[in-house]
Amino acid sequence: MSSGRAPRATTARAPRPEPAPATTQSGGRQRSTKQARAIETALGAADGFRTAHELFTEFRAAGERIGLTTVYRHLTLLADTDRADVVHTADGEAQYRLCGPRDSENPDEHHHHVVCRVCGRSVEVSGPEVEAWAERVATAAGYTDITHTVELFGLCPQHSPATTRSRKRKPRP
Template identity: 55%
Template sequence: MARSQRVTKQGGAVRDALRSLDGFHSAQDVYATLRTGGDAVGLATVYRHLQGLVETGEADVIRTASGETTYRLCGESAAEGPAHHHHHLVCRSCGRAEDVEGRAVEAWAAQVATDAGFVDVDHTVEIFGTCAECAATAAAAATKA
């Protein structure tokens, strides 16, 4: 069950900074955005508020291929109900992310859990690749070289 998070000025600033960034970004990226904007928020506070946004379903979190934890504000807020379960297609180059449905993945995960006798199962699926724009930029750079 998602916990409620007290709304504070710093929490609002973290949410706004995350909203201003496209794709998934690290806590350090959010912190840098806040500092550039003149907000005096500590890095530990940024981490705490990002984790709170994840717990309330307001933000998505993924671990990149390199192991870094990154965050993105998602569609529904906790006040509107639980966030819609979805997966992500993430560009390794620019961090752009697309939400993707995965009915086959959902059915597979449920069957694997049932077969193993597990209940109360959760899962995440992240697909990493290079978006069309970054691929085109890389191809253009390669032809110039």
């Protein structure tokens, strides 16, 4: 259920403390709500990045009583606690995706995404070469405490031309 607009990457955030449960109340207390669980479940079931409006529309069509503001608020909380990744469409609309499970040996490992420009389907990928390049370039410029975001956009196998798919399947000599 993509809006047809290609997402673009946001600015990376510095590492954050452990993720908070569902919703933060005033005073920093946290609580879990039916709406928050529904948003996380729907986002977790999605095959790619989703906008708040897309999720809201699905909830309303299913008869769920949830406000658009609640959807936005919880998606923002998920992103702020590093439980969801965010990319923006060309016109600035935020799209969200739950982060995959963290590697227990490397819980702070940084990852990137390959995102389909047609349907928004995404795959998490690691890029040690990108990490080394970013550190090298920043250090050469005199910068420290570096963060970055790299997102790759293309066509998923379902939306790639048939000639491209068949060419990729052939083993190289």
